[in-house]
Amino acid sequence: MHAFELPPPAGTVMQGGLADSLFETARREPALAQVARRLDGPSGPWVSITAAELWDEVLDVARGLVASGIRPGNRVAIMARTRYEWTVLSYALWTVGAELVPIYPTSSHEQVAWILQDAACVAVVVEDEQGIMTVGSACASLPALRHVWQLDTGALSQLAERGRVIPPTTVDSLRRIVLPDSTAVIAYTSGTTGNPRGCALTHRSLASPVDTLLAGWRHTAAPPGEQPVILAFLPFSHVYGLMIQGLCLRGGILLGHEPDLSEESLSTALLSFRPTFLYAVPFVFEKIYKNFVRTAQQSGRGALFERAVQTAKDFAAAGERQRLGTGPGPGFDLRLQHALYEKTVYRKLRATLGGRVCGAVSGGSPLNRELALFYAGIGILVHDGYGLTETSGGITAQPVGRAKFGTVGQALPGTDIRVADDGEILVWGPSVFQGYINDEPATYASFQDGWLATGDIGRLDTERYLTITGRKKDIIITSGGKSVAPAALEERLRVHPLIHQAVIVGDNRPCVGALITLDPDFLAHWRGTWTKGETAAPRDAREENELREEVRRAVASANSTVSPTESIRVFRVLPEPFDLANGLLTPSMKLRRDAISQRFAAEIDAMYQTSSRLPREYTPNEPSVWDDSDNVFR
Incomplete structure (x- = not known):
């Protein structure tokens, strides 16, 4: 204890x-x-x-x-x-x-x-x-x-x-x-x-x-x-x-x-x-990281940056184990490597944010654990928190000196959290709202015995750290009866520099699928890097094949974090992003899943039809399909 x-x-x-x-x-x-x-x-x-x-x-x-x-x-x-x-x-x-x-x-x-x-x-x-x-x-x-x-x-x-x-x-x-x-x-x-x-x-x-x-x-x-x-x-x-x-x-x-x-x-x-502290959403932290990757690769230091990233994550993970009393902390060799990269890489990364940022908070949706480890390793501890409009903002935070990456921390003092039998997070405390104006039935329905039903799904560990696994209404149930929370897979996909957005689909379908959009800035950089020294046209088949393999590797990496029955088996790269202009994002940058499913219904149907013609033997975690219509250069 x-x-x-x-x-x-x-x-x-x-x-x-x-x-x-x-x-x-x-x-x-x-x-x-x-x-x-x-x-x-x-x-x-x-x-x-x-x-x-x-x-x-x-x-x-x-x-x-x-x-x-x-x-x-x-x-x-x-x-x-x-x-x-x-x-x-x-x-x-x-x-x-x-x-x-x-x-x-x-x-x-x-x-x-x-x-x-x-x-x-x-x-x-x-x-x-x-x-x-x-x-x-x-x-x-x-x-x-x-x-x-x-x-x-x-x-x-x-x-x-x-x-x-x-x-x-x-x-x-x-x-x-x-x-x-x-x-x-x-x-x-x-x-x-x-x-x-x-x-x-x-x-x-x-x-x-x-x-x-x-x-x-x-x-x-x-x-x-x-x-x-x-x-x-x-x-x-x-x-x-x-x-x-x-x-x-x-x-x-x-x-x-x-x-x-x-x-x-x-x-x-x-x-x-030159702020000393950042408040942002995961998308901002993801974008900053991708810019770091792109800048390193453009300067010819991509391999060095990859080693520095891994060292930062290892260092932060060892420090986390030490703080939580489950490990001895970073060893001598790791401390030495980290000190070297601090002089050559990390302080330069912090300088791009003004040079004074000593910490940050991420809110709006959960921050990927690997990304949190990276930032902590370069000297910017990102506290992942949780809250919603109905709770006037934050209701959890990472305890000082006891941050547990991959969770959104513990309930703030004076606030209480519990998880219902169906996994829904319930909240009680002084920040809970008065109710919805002009909608008494909705107000009544949002409470269970005095506790606000958040609509989010999560779990509390033995130390009462909260992990958010998704929205209750977003749970996907495949035709085989498997329930899948899409948020974790989408979050993992977005970490890859090439991937801008991802939406998991699969309701009443034989397996889980994904709709993916590519990051335009990183795609332009990728194309320039790949075609450097090539004599063939930049849109030839070799480039297209390599791009589809890169996306396939990103999907396989995301699949490695879930069970085989929850993994992405089919995916489609879309030619347009989800944004406010096309009505596929809310003003708070959340996915309008129903609108996305309706807008791309034909693409989803085609994706699963292609999948049904594939052999049934496949390697675990390996996605199945990208057909010629997925050519993002058209």
Whole structure:
């Protein structure tokens, strides 16, 4: 038995709303650098804004909201990318007791109309002219909507000017009557099927996981004595993004905003802002790793990088065994190899992220264990956590000094988790939502004896570390009756540099299949590498054969982690990705499995028809098919 336990819950009893923490920080530490922003565009220098300056701007905008008729309990939507104005607006709304309704800026006209109508929003803040057009096309069905403000035309300045007639004491009085159990956010689930549902989250439920994480984990976000610095690039339209904002503003952490998620913009922002800690989703960590691989191969150091990667994983795995009391830790030779690669490889990798990142958190979906080991081995310990919209963000975390890779950690103090007989994860705790607005039956159905039924499948080990194995509704049942959770296989496939996305199929089919898309950047690099020195045309049969063999090896590698009856026997490479534009991803980047199955029904049928003509003897773990129609160069 190890003398270890998670830190206790945060001791401060919440008395008011989320805006109180910003007000208190401005009063207590007015000169604290709270936010950094680039005043001269993406290439401009970062300028720090103090807690007092931020509060002054929030107060001015809050006065403008009051002058515009926004009252406590009114709902106001924000449809914009992650940017400085988002933070000012959200805290201004909470200051006057209004309820925030986040909307993804990429949402369709139908989605925006549904959310604004369902939430009965009285105002909406959009980012640009495109947002104006989207909202304008739905205005006829929105009788409650009174204001549409546009950030790019100076909405904040206009509100501040309008609010000059409102005394600051009026706003302060409104702030003081906001209660912890007042609704702060109506967060709409992204909805893989049907209309999204609005989750009512209180000030207390949003603050609870944030305060617990700050109490137990804040010291890991920067070297001792330094102020933590976090670059927010995940959407504030998602509860994970709101949690990151809350961590910074409740914890005295310097917050920067990056609205552009393109690889080039994010890379530039990381290098210039130099965060000490990263909050991201698995896709970001996968993409960074693939870029490392591509850069190493392009420079002719691919073999060296592969050895460095394996050493990093071995080193991290040995350290994990030592921390958990199941092994002696890295041996002398491994420590020596690791020290060599630290000087020649690892510190260069960290430099591409700004050079100061000492740790990270991955959320949204489970992070592959092998990838977590790699990052830990190069000096960036990625804590994999778990949460959902209905729990106001995180409900598990890796204990400090006791991370167990491949799991999402243990329940946060004050929160409890159990697993039902059918494998569904049930949650109880202060961060659980109030319910779905306008949908009492769905709210009732989401609870079992007071416990929130998450819809996720998982297991708890003897030390109560939670492992997520998939979504309950995503379980595939083959015609032979075998139940398969697709998430682990998809996650394993995506680790391969060539593979961008993967969707496991097989419901009522004789075996498990996979729909695969290729990473365009790495594919271009692969083609350039393969054809180097070749005299034949780049699209000849030899290149096609080698590519299909490379994908086949990736599938076989994924199969090695599951039983033969769960392994992928057929696969098809698709010519287009799953993205928001074609409706195959939700705004939170989750797969719309039903839509994908419908869109590629012909390809799935052809894949299994080809499989039925193959000999029945095959090597375990070896996928079966790639026919001529899988030529991705056409």
